[in-house]
Amino acid sequence: MTGHLQVLAQALQAGDRDRVEALTRAALARRTEPRDILSTLLAGMAVVGERFRDHEIFLPDVLLAARAMNAAMVLLKPLLVRDGIPTLGTIVLGTVAGDLHDVGKNLVGIMLSGAGFEVVDVGTDVPADRFVEAAVASGASVIGLSALLTTTMVNMQPVIDLIERRGLRGSVRTIVGGAPVTEAFAREVGADAYGFDAANAVQRVRALLDLP
Amino acid sequence: MRMMIDLTPGDVRPGRDAVLSRMGFGPGDAVPPGVDTLMARARELFEARAAPVALFDELSVGAFSDVYEGAGHNDAMTPLDEVYPRAEALALFAATLGRALDEAIRGLFDCGDPAVGYVLDVTAAAAAEQLAQVTADRFLEAVTRESAGATTLRALAYSPGYCGWHVSGQHALFERLRPRRIGIGLTAGALMDPVKSVSGVIVAGPHKAHTFRPTYAFCQTCATHTCRSRIASLRRPQR
Numbered sequence: 001m002t003g004h005l006q007v008l009a010q011a012l013q014a015g016d017r018d019r020v021e022a023l024t025r026a027a028l029a030r031r032t033e034p035r036d037i038l039s040t041l042l043a044g045m046a047v048v049g050e051r052f053r054d055h056e057i058f059l060p061d062v063l064l065a066a067r068a069m070n071a072a073m074v075l076l077k078p079l080l081v082r083d084g085i086p087t088l089g090t091i092v093l094g095t096v097a098g099d100l101h102d103v104g105k106n107l108v109g110i111m112l113s114g115a116g117f118e119v120v121d122v123g124t125d126v127p128a129d130r131f132v133e134a135a136v137a138s139g140a141s142v143i144g145l146s147a148l149l150t151t152t153m154v155n156m157q158p159v160i161d162l163i164e165r166r167g168l169r170g171s172v173r174t175i176v177g178g179a180p181v182t183e184a185f186a187r188e189v190g191a192d193a194y195g196f197d198a199a200n201a202v203q204r205v206r207a208l209l210d211l212p
Numbered sequence: 213m214r215m216m217i218d219l220t221p222g223d224v225r226p227g228r229d230a231v232l233s234r235m236g237f238g239p240g241d242a243v244p245p246g247v248d249t250l251m252a253r254a255r256e257l258f259e260a261r262a263a264p265v266a267l268f269d270e271l272s273v274g275a276f277s278d279v280y281e282g283a284g285h286n287d288a289m290t291p292l293d294e295v296y297p298r299a300e301a302l303a304l305f306a307a308t309l310g311r312a313l314d315e316a317i318r319g320l321f322d323c324g325d326p327a328v329g330y331v332l333d334v335t336a337a338a339a340a341e342q343l344a345q346v347t348a349d350r351f352l353e354a355v356t357r358e359s360a361g362a363t364t365l366r367a368l369a370y371s372p373g374y375c376g377w378h379v380s381g382q383h384a385l386f387e388r389l390r391p392r393r394i395g396i397g398l399t400a401g402a403l404m405d406p407v408k409s410v411s412g413v414i415v416a417g418p419h420k421a422h423t424f425r426p427t428y429a430f431c432q433t434c435a436t437h438t439c440r441s442r443i444a445s446l447r448r449p450q451r
Contacts, residue, residue, distance in 0.1 A: 015246055015327075058236050060247045063327035070324055098401030103333045106321045151379055152401040 005032070005040040008072075012044035015064025017071045024072040034079040038116075041069055041076075045114040052199050059107070062199070066114045073113075087118040089209050090140040094122035094131055096159065099152035104178055107198040108144060115202045128158040135172050142205055145191070147178040156181075157189045164190075173208045177201055213303070213358070216394060217350050219264040224309070224346055225255075226338035234334045247331075254331040261316045262339065265394045266307035266347040268414060276302050276413060279388055282372075282381035290376030291424045291439065296413065298421035300365055301355045306391035307343045308409035309336055336408045344369040344410040351414045366419050366446045371412030372402070375439065376430055385411055419446050 004027055011019040020041075027037050048065045051057045091112055095105050102124045109119045120138045122130055135143050143163070147153035156176050163172055175193040176186050186194035193208055195201025206212075229239070231251060237243060271279070276296055280286070296302060313336055320329030345368075352367035373379035382402040389411075397405045404411065415422065426439050 055236075058247070060235060060250055060327055060331060061244060063330050064246050064250075067325065067327050098399060098403070100399070100403055100405060100407055102318065102321070103330065106326060107330065110326050149373070149379055149401055149403055152403065155401075 004030070005036065008037070009040050009044040009047075012041055012065055012068050012072075013048055015061060015068055017064070017068040020068040021071040021075070024075050028075065028079070034076050034083060035085050037072070038076055038080060038085065041072055042116045045069055045116075049111070049115070049199050049202065053203075059198075062114075063107075063110065066110045069114050088116040088211060089142065089205075090118040090120060090138050091142045091144055091205060092120045092122060092131060092134045092138060092140045093144040093146070094126040094134075095124040095146045095148075096152055096155040097125055097127045098155055099147050099149060100124045101146070101148035101178075104148065104198070105144075105146040108146070108177065108195065108201045111198040111202045112144075112205065115206070117205070128155075128162045131159045132162050132166060132168070132172075135168070140172065142173045142175060142208055144195075144201065144205075145174060145176045147176075147181060150180045153178060153180050153185065156191065160190045175201060175204055175208065213354060214269040215267070215350070215354060217266040217268075217307075217347065219266065219343070219346065221259045221262040221264065221339075224262070224264050224339045224342045225258065226335060226342050230338040230342075231331070231335050234338055235331070250327055250331040251335075253328050254335045257316055257328070257332050258313070258335050258339065261310070261312045262336070263310035263312060264307065264339075264343055265310070266305060266343065266350070267389065267391050267394050268303040268305040268347060268351050269389055270301060270303045270351075271388070273297060273299060273302060275388075276304075279304065279384045280377070280381065280413070282378060282384040285378035285380050287376030287378075287428065287430060289428060291426075291428065292370050292375065292377055292413075294424050295370070295415055295417075295422055299415045299417045300421075301351075301416040303351050303414045303416075304385055304389045304412075305344075305347050305351070305369065305414050306386075306389055306394065306396050306404075306409065306411040307340075307347050308394060308396050308404075308406050309339060309343065310408075311395065311406045313408055314406045340408050340410050344371070344412070347410075348414045348416075352416050355416050364418060365416045366422060367414055367416040368422050368442055368446070369410070369412050369414050371410060376428060377412075382411065385413075422446055 008023040145156045173192040176191040177195040193204040348367040348369045372381040386398045
């Protein structure tokens with residue numbers, strides 16, 4: 001990594017949005033390849049994720065870094081699309097029917113975006129068919145289901161059942177999470193993975209897609 | 213006795229330590245300047261958007277027994293089974309920080325400032341907890357005004373969804389309390405709307421009425437054990 005990209009990675013890890021935006025503009029002005037800038041940012045976010053996982057930093061630090069990453073992505077995204085640079089994959093994310101909580105789901109979405117995934121957020125109180133339609137329309141390989149209540153987490157099952165009935169089980173994987181959800185519950189409803197927090201969800205999605 | 217209480221954001225504003233603790237910071241952890249800035253911004257938004265209001269309605273032990281039974285999904289043994297029969301006074305309550313705060317949190321996530329959105333959400337969650345206790349304190353004041361012998365009582369709030377009281381119990385609670393007049397609705401899944409709302413029963417009784425051993429089946433998987441600090445808080449002198 002060259003010097004100016006190292007500085008960019010450091011600014012990202014410090015969560016300095018204005019500096020990341022300025023450094024990204026500067027890197028593009030000196031004709032650095034957008035894919036190289038993206039690699040730098042993803043590597044920086046990976047360090048942030050590891051430090052969070054190891055309890056060296058706290059969630060607000062991660063969100064500041066994610067906000068800085070987003071500022072850079074606004075500049076980079078059109079160029080990456082132009083150059084045909086693919087994302088790591090598309091994830092449909094939503095809170096299941098009957099549940100209006102969205103902060104946990106949003107945090108997972110931010111972490112996945114920061115890790116290089118395309119996130120299609122279908123919102124809250126989402127019925128099973130809307131999850132599946134969104135996955136088909138976007139070509140998503142993973143559906144993430146969130147719930148914060150014991151009374152609503154049961155609505156994860158119809159989504160997984162519908163994926164099965166539509167014959168999508170092999171191509172669309174599922175990950176579930178939320179305060180009342182456990183590994184045992186995930187197994188019970190037939191989910192492919194369980195994420196106990198936002199950082200763990202990213203790791204589990206990577207594993208589902210056989211990414212290093 | 214049924215009473216609606218208008219409060220100010222200042223009445224329920226959580227302390228700095230309460231917010232930091234919910235974000236995972238321990239007492240000795242250094243707080244980065246960036247996090248301090250987020251907290252200051254979240255505090256400003258909280259003051260501007262929170263509109264706390266509460267409602268309580270006193271009821272007898274027998275009447276509460278019917279509400280608590282709900283749809284029959286509670287755990288076989290719960291702390292409330294021990295606590296509420298010892299109460300000197302009971303009241304159902306519901307309280308909310310208002311819809312504008314929910315919308316502010318959602319707006320921050322939607323417009324690309326999730327860091328402030330998250331800290332505001334954490335601030336609101338801590339404030340909701342404070343709101344439940346402020347409502348309990350107001351009920352206790354009302355009980356004390358009515359009965360000279362009630363000065364040694366302590367009041368704590370207990371909520372569906374915690375400690376074996378199944379969240380579906382919200383339906384029976386809402387049917388009796390009818391908190392729609394303070395702007396709180398309930399979904400079929402027993403979720404309160406606005407989300408930053410609290411409800412439950414306020415138990416006013418002698419200190420020992422609130423004590424129990426946290427050895428229930430669900431205590432083993434409890435991540436917070438807040439019952440310990442709640443019971444400990446009763447040892448402090450009354451305000």
